[in-house]
Amino acid sequence: MAALLEIKGLSAWYGQIRALFDLDLTIEQGGVTALLGANGAGKTTSLRGICNMIRRAGTTIMDGTDISRRTTEDIVRMGVAHVPEGRGTFVALTVEENLRLAFHIRRDRKAAERDMEKVFTYFPRLKERIHQQAGTLSGGEQQMLAVARALMLAPRLMLLDEPSFGLAPLIVQEIFRILRRINEEEKVSMLIVEQNAALALELADHVYLLETGRVVMSGPSEMVKNDETLRKAYLGY
Amino acid sequence: MDFFIQQIAAGLTNGAIYACVALGLVMIYVSTDHINFAQGEMAMFATYLAWAMIDAGVSYWVAFGATILIAFASGLFIQRVILKPLETAPVLALVVCFIALLSIFNALAGMIWSFTIKQFPSPFPQRDVFGNGLVSVQQIGVVTVTLLMLCLLTVFFRFTTLGLAMRAAAQNATSARLMGVRVSWMLALGWGLASAIGAIAGMLVAPIVFLDPNMMTGILVYGFAGALVGGIANPLGAVAGGFIVGVLENLVGSYIIGNELKLSFALIMVVGVLLLKPAGIFGRVIVKRV
Numbered sequence: 052m053a054a055l056l057e058i059k060g061l062s063a064w065y066g067q068i069r070a071l072f073d074l075d076l077t078i079e080q081g082g083v084t085a086l087l088g089a090n091g092a093g094k095t096t097s098l099r100g101i102c103n104m105i106r107r108a109g110t111t112i113m114d115g116t117d118i119s120r121r122t123t124e125d126i127v128r129m130g131v132a133h134v135p136e137g138r139g140t141f142v143a144l145t146v147e148e149n150l151r152l153a154f155h156i157r158r159d160r161k162a163a164e165r166d167m168e169k170v171f172t173y174f175p176r177l178k179e180r181i182h183q184q185a186g187t188l189s190g191g192e193q194q195m196l197a198v199a200r201a202l203m204l205a206p207r208l209m210l211l212d213e214p215s216f217g218l219a220p221l222i223v224q225e226i227f228r229i230l231r232r233i234n235e236e237e238k239v240s241m242l243i244v245e246q247n248a249a250l251a252l253e254l255a256d257h258v259y260l261l262e263t264g265r266v267v268m269s270g271p272s273e274m275v276k277n278d279e280t281l282r283k284a285y286l287g288y
Numbered sequence: 289m290d291f292f293i294q295q296i297a298a299g300l301t302n303g304a305i306y307a308c309v310a311l312g313l314v315m316i317y318v319s320t321d322h323i324n325f326a327q328g329e330m331a332m333f334a335t336y337l338a339w340a341m342i343d344a345g346v347s348y349w350v351a352f353g354a355t356i357l358i359a360f361a362s363g364l365f366i367q368r369v370i371l372k373p374l375e376t377a378p379v380l381a382l383v384v385c386f387i388a389l390l391s392i393f394n395a396l397a398g399m400i401w402s403f404t405i406k407q408f409p410s411p412f413p414q415r416d417v418f419g420n421g422l423v424s425v426q427q428i429g430v431v432t433v434t435l436l437m438l439c440l441l442t443v444f445f446r447f448t449t450l451g452l453a454m455r456a457a458a459q460n461a462t463s464a465r466l467m468g469v470r471v472s473w474m475l476a477l478g479w480g481l482a483s484a485i486g487a488i489a490g491m492l493v494a495p496i497v498f499l500d501p502n503m504m505t506g507i508l509v510y511g512f513a514g515a516l517v518g519g520i521a522n523p524l525g526a527v528a529g530g531f532i533v534g535v536l537e538n539l540v541g542s543y544i545i546g547n548e549l550k551l552s553f554a555l556i557m558v559v560g561v562l563l564l565k566p567a568g569i570f571g572r573v574i575v576k577r578v
Contacts, residue, residue, distance in 0.1 A: 102466070127468040139463035141456050148452055155453040156468035204468065 055080045055208055055240050056101070056131075061109035063093075063100040070096045071264045073109070078208065083234055083241045085251040085272065087286060088261035094244040095136050097261070098210045101242075102126050102133050114207075128156055132206035136213060138197040142186030146177055149185050149196055153203035163203070170199045173229050191222035198226070202233065209233075211243040215250060223247070227254055248286035252276050260285050293422045295542050296535060301427040301496070302510070303534020304434035308489030309504075309511025310518065310526040311441070315482040317520050319458035319475050322382055323512070324482065326389035328504030330366075331486035333393045334359040335494050335503070336401050338487075339408055348411045352491060356484045363483025367476040375472070397501040408494035430492045437488060438527055441481075445523075454478060506551060510537065513554040517561045519568025528570055533557060 056078040063071040071093045078084050086094045100107040102123050110119045118126050127133070141149050150167060157163040171178040174195045180188060185196060194214055201209055214230070215223040231254055233239055245251035252258065252272045260268040260275070268281065275281055309327060316324045334355050341351035366389070374382055412429030416422065445451035457464040457474035464471050489511075490504065497503055510533055518529020533554055541550040561568060 104462070104465075122470075123465045124468050124470050127466060133466045135463065135466060139460060139466060141459050141463060143459055144452075144456065148455075151449065152452055152456050152464075152467050152469070154449045200467065 053080050054078065055114055056242070057112040058101065059110045059112075061097065061100050061107060061111070063096050063105050063107040065096075065105065069264070071100060071107070074100075074261075074264075074266060076259060076266070076269075078240055078242055079257065081234075081238055081240055082257060083243065083255045084257045084259065085255035086242065086244045086259050086261060087248050087251060089285075089287075090246075091263070092261040093264040094261055095212055096264070098133060098135075098212055098242070098244060101210065102131065127204065130205070130207035131210065132201035132204045132208070133210040134197045134201045134212060134214065136216070138190075138193045140185045140188070140193045140196060142184070144185055145182050146185050146188070146196060147181045149200055150177075150203050153200065157203075157205070162205070166203055166205060170202050173202070173233065174199050191218050191226070194218060194222075194226060195229075198230070198233075202237070202239075206239055208240045208242065211241060213244055213246060215245060215247045223250065230254060248282075290420075290422060291542075295538050297423045297427050299535035299538035300531060301430045301534070302538065303514070303531035304431045305489050305493045305496075305507060305530075306510045306514040306534050307434055307527040307530025308437070308485050308492070309507055310515035310530040311438075311523055312482040312485040312489070313511060313515045314520060314523050314526040315478050315485065317515075318523075319454070319478045322379070322386070325383070325386040325508075326393060327482065327486050328508030328511070329390045329393035329397075329501075330359070330363070330483050331490035332499075332501060332504045333397050334362075334483070334487035335408065335490035335499060336397050338491050339406060339494070339499055340401070342409060348409060352411070355487050355491065359487035360480040360484040364476050364480040366483070367479035371479070372472060372476075394501050401501075403501055406499040408491070408499045410495035426495070433488065433492060434527075437485065441485075441523070450477075509551060510534070510554050513558045515568075516558045517569060519571030522568065522570055525568050525570030529568065532569075 054077045058074060058076040061071060061074040061076070062069065074097060076097070086097060088094050096105065099105045101111055103121065103126060104123055110117060112118070113129060113131065116129070118129060121129070141152070150170065154160070154163050176192060177195055177199055180192065185193065188196060198214065211230070214226055218226070227250060230241065234241055243251055243255065252275060255272045258270060258272045258275045259266055262285070267285070309331070312327050313323060316322060337358060338351045338355040341354060342348060370385065374385060410426055412426040414424060414426055416424055417428060445455060453464070453469045454474045454477060456467065457469050457471040461471045493507060494503065511530065514530030514533040515526040516529070517533055518527065519525030536557070537550050537554055540553050541547045545553060565571065
């Protein structure tokens, strides 16, 4: 497998405060990589750094192209879809408008229409609510909408920021099942940030452990799953 | 009764113009949370351009179209060159910037075209529609142009992806960026549209109040009142608000308080609405579940 995204020496700051220290990270083509760690470890910051949403330094290479200095919009247009913390719903737009927004940057209208149909096969619930104001959706539905919106961009890489946050266990399981299908059927690579380590380890094939803005360990998820000391020390289970 | 109908017609005509101004204000407010104080002066300046063109022998509708295009381009230019560097500046810096724009346009117009009042041609004849002195073609024309523009804008914002992208950028800039929308350019487009709408308002009002560099000062206040009464975050509400302010202002002025106090009545309406229903009469309260 070739690397889709290669990150070297990624650092990031919130004002004067440095939140990330020289992060090195590689995402394989077609793979699912998980970024685990406690609160404040720098997981969300890493995703924001990749998308140039904060002050950052270091290089990001996407499929051979240096995207370190591109704007967020351009990075998205290159095929990196970020499902943000808090879901980023356009609350006053309808569900359909939330999804159709992707048509703004899609040049292939026909393919985009097909993607819209496909999105509804993954998330039939969104189709039922298609004309509803997105702000009236439940938390789980809004998370589905956020993933669906990202999928509408026909991405090569999806950055998922805590898709399980604040949701009931059954909904979380449903969403993770769909994420797996998207990864397998659409060949979308994923970088997923999670507090729920057990869940992320199920989905991911590679894991990075973060602590206070530094990578403390990385390896195949099987290895982390089977290493009790590691789990106890960093993942709390 | 005739007098009453005349007042309603005149009120609707004024209201149409206030509605345009209100719409221009809302266009910028929804995407940036700022009130563009220079909206009126930009409109006045555009009207002078139209006047200069017509004076040079260009036909009315050609000058009308050209002015709208120029106004759109200058709105875009102002956002790109003057306001973009101030994107992260505190609100007060922007207020100063808007006031500077206001006085620059005002002084510039006076410098180029002098402060004497000029007559501005109307494309609509002054004669009556029904021959009984109640409603003039001019009045119908002004209202029609406003409604037509409103329809075009509605179609643009509801049925085009660019319009959708602009709405998304106004609502949630971060999220819009993550959908690949170039938010800063959407703001610039908003400025362009607001400026073009303002130019239309200026050209519609100029035949009624005559053209001079201070032509839009009062109208901006009425437009602002219209926007607040209808709901500053809701374009359709702002238009409705413009018409409401226009009609009420005229009726109250003619029957109750006299023309001198009309402007204060507009301000009383603003205060009243803000006290009783801060989102405006048609202000939509957005349902949000977390």
